[in-house]
Amino acid sequence: MAKKVVGKNFYLQPASRIAPKLLGKILVRKIGKKKIFVLITETEAYDGTNDRASHASRGRTKRNEAMFDEGGHWYVYFVYGMYWMLNLVCSKKNYPSAVLIRKGLVVDKNLEVLEELEGPGVLSKKLKIDRKLNTRPVSGKSGLWVEDWGIKIPSKLVHSGKRIGIDYAGEFWAKKRWRFFID
DNA sequence: ACGATGATGAAC
DNA sequence: TTCATCATCGTA
Secondary structure (H helix, E strand, C coil), X not given: CCCEXXXXXXXXXXXXXXXXXXXXXXXXXXXXXXXXXXXXXXXXXXXXXXXXXXXXXHCCCCCHHHHHCCCCXXXXXXXXXXXXXXXXXXXXXXXXXXXXXXXXXXXXCCCCEEEEECCHHHHHHHCCCCHHHCCCECEHHHCEEEEECCCXXXXXXXXXXXXXXXXXXXXXXXXXXXXXXXC
């Protein structure tokens, strides 16, 4: 099984292109000497300042600054007084866009499934993700990166749908099928 | 169906 | 400074 770290160019595409391509890739979290592997199974794209579902729709603020970084950084924010949301920043610098990682499967190095992470809040809790990762690079330096293990998800199993929890965005943006998931 | 729980941003 | 809101989740 060929395992390689995803290259930087991958992150310079539009979020809506990256989101489906992340399905089947492996999120690697290093905590101390331990590594946790998560097969990504659900993502959502947030793209540009016009996207009214995106935090960037109200311009640059202290919270969403990371979204304006170059693709290949993390955007981590706190919601509902309890949960940390993990997002992968996309595209070139100063173009705010990101992919929210919503669900995954904890696997071992042989792809044996150990645990299901059924939402962005539980995923971040399991991987010990908090504001310390905000604006950090997607690389070993931050202890959180993405690998391609050559897993090919059959296109039959890849679906798209409306994004979750963004009904405030108005019909045009709320109905966009920018959520991608397996099965 | 609902409450927990606190940062955020906009209004005042 | 106040206040409604929020890219959620576990319990009921």
